[in-house]
Amino acid sequence: MSTSERAFRDPAPAPATIGRPPDYLHESHTLRSWFLTTDHKRIALLYLAAITAFFVVGAIAAGLIRLSLVVPNGEIFTNDTYNKIFTVHGVVMVWFFLIPSIPATFGNFLIPLMIGARDLAFPRLNLLSWYIFVGGALFTLADLIIGGVDTGWTFYAPFSTTFSNTYVIPALIGVIIVGFSSILTGLNFVVTIHAMRAPGMTWFRMPIFVWTHYATSLIFLLATPVITIALILLLMERAFGIGVFDPALGGDPVLFEHLFWFYSHPAVYIMVLPGMGVISEIVPAFAQKRIFGYRFIAYATIGLASITFVVWGHHMFVNGIGTGAAVVFSVLSFAVAVPSAVKVYNWTATIYKGRIRLQTPMLYAMGYIGLFVLGGLTGLFLATLAIDEHVHGTYFVVAHFHYIMVGGTMLAFLGGLHFWWPKFTGRLYPEAWGRISAFLIFIGFNVTFFPQFLLGYLGMPRRYHDYPPEFQLLNILSSAGATILAAGYLFPMVYLIWSLWFGERASANPWGARGLEWTTPSPPPAHNFARQPIVDFEPYAYPDPPADDDGAAHVG
């Protein structure tokens, strides 16, 4: 048994505080040491604070949307106010929460730890990314304060360029700026993963979490510049009347749809792939079993990141696109089912004959799998041309992408937050509260969004403030679910903060998990590892159960 492997099997008890080098949280305490830090772990926490703030903004907007939709006649807000609220919800949740959520926090914190590096390749660039992110976000906040924007997060031209009477330009500038943060983070991750893996950390010894972040980073690098360019063109048309998209100025509005979705479909995978990485870490840890089909999952990750670039047209089946193009985009979209199925079936197979502990992260992971499967298969409904012709632009689409983004990304984010919370903070969260909130979120989510599939079939278009009365009961049900969901979100915000001071102290590896991040103390020292790790083991090296397994608990 090699040294590093022994470190896995028998994690050294955390030495007494005296004489132990201070961890990254306690190394220094000044504000300056946080706001000018180049430590990837501290930057990750800066991101965590920023995106949590944006999540709260987006969630309040979501609550106002659900409040408004309790009544069919749009009596609670004016039309313009409602349009601004859903735009805030979309813009903030997509660009300021979902896209950076897992990569910028967990990715930042964990990639160096998982591959045995001291930091990311470009620590100062990493800090710059955070400042760019916050700077861009401030433009958007300023927009809210001066009066808001009503274009929807999709910014379709020529409405956004010529017809909207709201503050489109600051919102565009904010999103454009934030795009550079994504690009720099993606660049940092790609270089780090290529160049800074510990000795022995071959590509196929990397955790799936690292694979998914590698794929995500490639999408950041290849797709984000397209939206940046598209939004700059939008800005030039709105600000200077340079005709690109508005036919009255000689432009083409369908061109904007193409450019927008060429980024925004891959952006879905920016949100989804990191979540898949989180689930691929949680499931083996709580099944105490090697992940099933490691290589297939790794290839499926790259497969998803590739296919995602050739399916954008499925957002445009009803805009007069040629029939041949529609058919090609439809069948390519169906191909997404193959790598997605690989993931889901492999997670399920990992649970089979494992040693399952149903703690909070595992509850989130199981919820994730269920919701991702439903979200994914309803995506195939939308890829089916004749079905899309009916439910395009309706609440069916809204339900579908919330199953993917909330059911998927958000559940993975919360699962990962609980899973790595001991590593981030050195404290354990209260398990009972964790389980309660996981159940609340799962139930609240389904009560909120399942009725929206039915509303979509019935023909309720999205972004409708004033809707036909026959949709009211389902909308009330959906709003009721949103209150359960809100409670589910509030609990972790309270008890996780509580645990920072009062939570039980965590050992280096409280879950008996495999992976280099669990070999270093919780929280890790500023330089991550006391000695350069040398990797001579496979990923997810959980032991096979003994032949005469009697079910007695084995501590990982």
Next chain:
Amino acid sequence: MNPQQQALSLWPSAASAAATSADHLIWSFTALTLVLVVPIFLGIAWFALRYRDGKTANRRLRHGHDRMIELGWMIIPFVLTLIFFVWGMRLFVDQKLPPANAMRIEAIGRQWMWKFEHPGGQAEINDLHVPAGQPVLINMISQDVIHGLYVPALRIQMETLPGRYTQLWFNADRVGTYRLLCSEFCGTDHSTMVGLLYVMTPADYAAWLARSHHGERIVSAGRRLFASYGCAGCHDGGTVAAPALAGLYGQVAANGAYVDDTYLRSAILDPDSTRVPGQPAVMPPFKGVVSEDDLFRLIAYIKSLDPAAEASR
């Protein structure tokens, strides 16, 4: 049945055979979805209980068929779902091929109303009356932003674009009143850009046409505009060698482009965009001069020109 009288409905009514076909597709795909997801859900729940930590269970793993298993769950669900790709594609393609006898209705979307004009010149706002059992083709364009014409009871919609015609056809064969909505966000009053589709018996429709106000038939209005905008001066003979328009529609023009409604629209508004390089720029642009309403009338007139009749003149 008035759509406004239901407190809760769980499935929309279907106004056409195509809508019923789409429902069959949706229900069948839902059945396949259940076949695919129920085993996963039950499997996860069963495994989590059966193999819970501390429980006695046979956890011995048999390796050896992993690759076959992986290939199996990659290929089998994909092939099953491809059935629905083909099915959905066939319905969609049918939806793109309007029958030759379709009655044509011109539609204009603008913030925030729909305007429909029947061939006889009867115009209506937001509501649309059509005869049951008669294929109807809606040729639509937007005056401002992108809208979307959506009739849930027909299970179809089409974006209404500025600067370009898009089309939708249906054969509503069930008499009734159905909702007609804007499905693409278009600004402040997007959610009030709605109306009703009245599918009437042919006799009722004829009676409705007769009692509706109308000016002239679309084609004759087009002929009048063709003269009043001065088009006739060059295109109906005259001293300038303007291209003959009769029979042009549906052909390939001298510049190599296919002549459809959008092409004729561009040629009128911005003749430079369709001019053959090297030809003199004689025709003035009509951008900002001819309204969308007059454009579809002019185009209807140009399409109605019979080359044989022109030749014999």
